[in-house]
Amino acid sequence: MIRSALLFALCAACTPDAVPGDGWATVDADPVARDRVRAAIQHSWDGYAAVAFGADELRPVSQTPATWGEHPLGLTIVDGWDTLHLAGLDAEADTALAWIRAELDVAPDQTVSAFETNIRVLGGLLAIFEATGDTEVLDKARALAERLAPVFQTPTGMSARYVNLATGVTSGTDHVPAADIGTWLIELSALSRATGDPTWEATARRALEALDDRRDPETGLMATEWDVVTGEPSLNLAQLGSGVDSALEYLLKGGLLLADPALTDRYHAAIAAAHVHLAETTPEGLWYGMADASTATPLLPVTGALACFAPGMFALDGDLDRATAHAEACFAAWEALGPLPDAFVYRGLTPIAANHELRPELAESLFYLFRRTGDPIWRERGLTLLDDWDACCRVDTGGYTTLVDRATRGDAMPSYWLAESLKYLLLLFESDDVVDLRTSVFNTEAHAFAMPAP
Ligand code: DMJ
Numbered sequence: 414m415i416r417s418a419l420l421f422a423l424c425a426a427c428t429p430d431a432v433p434g435d436g437w438a439t440v441d442a443d444p445v446a447r448d449r450v451r452a453a454i455q456h457s458w459d460g461y462a463a464v465a466f467g468a469d470e471l472r473p474v475s476q477t478p479a480t481w482g483e484h485p486l487g488l489t490i491v492d493g494w495d496t497l498h499l500a501g502l503d504a505e506a507d508t509a510l511a512w513i514r515a516e517l518d519v520a521p522d523q524t525v526s527a528f529e530t531n532i533r534v535l536g537g538l539l540a541i542f543e544a545t546g547d548t549e550v551l552d553k554a555r556a557l558a559e560r561l562a563p564v565f566q567t568p569t570g571m572s573a574r575y576v577n578l579a580t581g582v583t584s585g586t587d588h589v590p591a592a593d594i595g596t597w598l599i600e601l602s603a604l605s606r607a608t609g610d611p612t613w614e615a616t617a618r619r620a621l622e623a624l625d626d627r628r629d630p631e632t633g634l635m636a637t638e639w640d641v642v643t644g645e646p647s648l649n650l651a652q653l654g655s656g657v658d659s660a661l662e663y664l665l666k667g668g669l670l671l672a673d674p675a676l677t678d679r680y681h682a683a684i685a686a687a688h689v690h691l692a693e694t695t696p697e698g699l700w701y702g703m704a705d706a707s708t709a710t711p712l713l714p715v716t717g718a719l720a721c722f723a724p725g726m727f728a729l730d731g732d733l734d735r736a737t738a739h740a741e742a743c744f745a746a747w748e749a750l751g752p753l754p755d756a757f758v759y760r761g762l763t764p765i766a767a768n769h770e771l772r773p774e775l776a777e778s779l780f781y782l783f784r785r786t787g788d789p790i791w792r793e794r795g796l797t798l799l800d801d802w803d804a805c806c807r808v809d810t811g812g813y814t815t816l817v818d819r820a821t822r823g824d825a826m827p828s829y830w831l832a833e834s835l836k837y838l839l840l841l842f843e844s845d846d847v848v849d850l851r852t853s854v855f856n857t858e859a860h861a862f863a864m865p866a867p
Contacts, residue, residue: 435851436731436785437784437785437845437849437850437851438783438784438785438786438787438845439787439845440783440784440787440844440845441844442842442843442844442847443792443842444842446792446795446796446799446841446842447839447842447843449799450500450799450835450838450839450842451500451501451502451839453799453802453803453807453813453835453838454496454497454500454502454831454835454839455500455502455505456807456811456812456813457811457812457813457826457830457831457835458493458497458502458505458831459811460473460476460808460810460811460812460826461489461493461811461812461826461831462505462508463476463811464476464477464478464811465477465478465479465489466490466512467485467487467490467512467516468480468485468487468489469481469485469486469487469488469489469828470488470489470825470826470827470828471489471811471812471826472824472825472826473808473810473811473812473813473814473824473825473826474808474814474822474823474824475824476810476811479825481525482521482523482524482525483521483523484518484521484522484523486517486518486519486521486525486530486534487512487513487516487517488533488534488828489826489828489831490509490512490513490517491509491513491517491533491534491537491538491541492533492534492537492828492829492831492832492858493509493537493828493831493832494506494509494510494513494537494540494541495537495540495541495544495832495836495860495861496831496832496835496836496839497509497831498544499836499839499840499843499847499848500839510541510545510547510550513538513541513550513553514547514549514550517553519534519553519556519557519560519578520556520557520560520578520579521578521579522577522578522579522580523577523578523579524575524576524577524578524582524584525575525576525577525578526574526575526593527561527564527572527573527574527575527576527593528574528590528592528593528596530557530561530578531561531596531597531600532596532600532659532856532857532858533828533829533832533858534557535554535557535558535561535600535604536599536600536856536857536858536860537832537858537860538550538551538553538554538557539551539554539600539603539604539607539860539862540856540860540861540862542554542607543603543607543861543862543863551607551608554604554607555604555608557578558600558601558604558613560576560578560579560581561576561578562616563576563581563582563583564576564583565616565619565620566583567586567641567642568642568644569623569641569642569643569644570616570619570620570623571589571594571620571623571624571639571641571644572589572593572594572597572620572641573585573586573589573641574586574588574589574590574593586640586641586642587640587641587642587647588638588639588640588647588648589638589639589640589641589647590637590638590639590655590656590657591624591635591636591637591638591639591656591657591660592655592656592657592658592659592660594620594621594623594624594639594641594660595620595621595624595625595659595660595661595663595664596659596660596662596663596857597616597617597620597621597663598614598617598618598621598663598666598667598670598671599663599666599667599670599854599856599857599862600617600856601613601614601616601617602614602617602618602667602670602671603670603862614671618667621660621663621664621667622679623644624639624660625660625664625679625683627639627644627646628682628683628686629651629706629707631707631708631709632651632686632690632706632707632708632709633682633683633685633686633689633690634651634686634687634690634691634704634706634707634709635651635657635660635661635683635686635706636648636649636650636651636706637649637650637651637652637656637657637706638650638656646706649705649706649707650703650704650705650706650712651686651687651690651691651703651704651705651706651709652691652701652702652703652704652715652716652720653687653691653701653716653720653723654716654717654719654720655717655719655720658719658720658722658723658857659857661680661683661684661687661726662722662726662857663857664676664677664679664680664683665677665680665684665726665729665730666729666854666855666856668680669729669854669864670854670862670864670865671865672864672865672867680730681730684726684727684730687701688735689709690704690709691703691704693711693714693759694738695714695759695760697742697745697746697759697760697761697762698738698739698741698742698745699735699738699739699741699742700714700716700739700742700759701716701720701723701739702714702715702716702759703715713758714758714759714760715756715757715758715759715765716756716757716759717753717754717755717756717757717766718753718754718755718769718770718772718774718775719755719772719774720774721739721740721743721746721753721774721775721778722773722774722777722778723739723778724736724737724739724740724743724778724781724782725740725774725777725778725780725781725782726781727739728740728778728781728782728784728785729781729850731785733782733785733786736778736781736782736785737782739778740775740778740779740782740791742759743775743778744775744779744794744797745762746759746762747775747797747798747801748797749762750762750764750819751769751801751805751819752769752771752798752801752802752805752806752816753769753772753774753775754766754767754768754769754819755768755769755770755772764819767816767817767818767819768815768816768817768818768823769805769806769815769816770815770825770827771802771806771813771814771815771826771827771829771830771834772829772834773829773830773833773834773836773837773859775798776795776798776833776834776837776838776841777833777837777859779791779792779794779795779798779837779841780795780837780838780840780841781850783795783841784845784850791841792841792842795838795841795842798838799838802834806822812826813826813830814826815827829858829859832858832859832860833858833859836859837859848861852864852866
């Protein structure tokens with residue numbers, strides 16, 4: 414039974430979206446739904462392990478391995494370990510950990526996206542260390558961070574986009590997404606905590622604050638891309654989705670992880686500008702569009718699957734009215750269009766880019782709203798996502814696949830499918846003490862880190 418529902422019934426003064434006490438609901442597991450998600454995790458891992466073990470990802474339709482560069486970083490293994498662990502797939506988690514200890518090379522002669530390597534590999538390794546205390550894994554994490562560190566050697570302290578993990582040569586300084594610059598603080602502060610070296614956290618904070626200091630002085634909006642040498646925007650478009658998303662998320666979560674109200678204040682200032690200039694209520698619900706960052710002139714009523722992380726961020730911050738309204742809109746889009754396309758016009762719900770990439774963001778938002786409210790509607794919606802993913806995307810021979818368009822299957826199972834999409838669904842059906850949001854914060858790839866005790 415959901416105990417918070419009983420509390421609501423007993424509390425005449427409580428509104429439906431306000432949980433008595435600490436702001437988090439107390440919820441029991443739904444073992445039947447949880448076991449369905451666990452079976453999806455098993456099917457995804459088994460598919461990967463059978464034909465792609467050690468590669469970055471599985472191509473589930475062709476049943477072949479996929480590797481981002483010449484040298485695999487075992488993305489699915491490192492990113493997926495904590496999901497296997499939470500699902501109780503202990504033998505699989507042990508196999509994954511053994512590969513990381515014996516095989517993972519964090520310094521191949523290969524140029525990588527610093528952002529993706531940070532959130533998936535460094536974040537994954539540090540979460541394994543927090544869960545196991547395995548110092549070999551911490552050593553790999555520190556070695557990887559040292560390989561990534563040259564990206565911060567810019568005049569602004571804002572990070573470059575790419576780095577060669579063997580040579581330290583960086584590239585991509587003129588069009589760096591805000592998310593790439595502002596998504597370091599959780600991982601690098603966890604590394605500082607684990608190693609006792611405060612410079613990691615300071616470096617990440619400098620990059621995030623340098624970005625936030627450059628929000629437009631008139632509108633308060635954050636531009637999507639930056640020249641990290643000059644510190645000027647190179648794509649002066651404001652929106653909440655791809656390219657910006659986790660920079661805002663890390664202002665909020667950095668405030669929680671570091672118990673630092675100055676970061677929380679920065680988040681509130683940045684998101685207030687979005688509420689003023691980007692929000693629009695249409696017959697389809699509450700949406701956030703695209704505008705010129707300097708003039709706030711509305712540009713396009715366009716959003717996508719990625720931007721549906723925002724209701725979860727609003728819920729984490731306690732803004733349940735906006736969280737609920739925006740999540741309802743995202744879920745209505747899912748029901749109208751099917752598994753969310755990467756880009757769609759929210760006025761009238763018309764896909765622009767009809768591909769579906771198995772992204773986690775709507776599941777993430779349902780999870781936060783359920784943990785905040787205990788309202789069973791969010792679990793029901795999670796079951797809809799699971800049903801639809803089983804129908805569209807489950808490959809019988811192993812794994813789940815992306816969609817090229819509404820009717821055509823792709824051939825990819827991104828590592829975030831295990832790391833995030835299935836983890837958030839699993840946790841939606843778990844009790845609230847399994848990754849307790851009173852004491853843990855997720856990085857943007859759903860790797861959990863402990864908050865300091867109050
Ligand atoms: C994930 O790698 C992370 O959630 C990132 O912040 C955004 N994109 C993907 C999932 O869509």
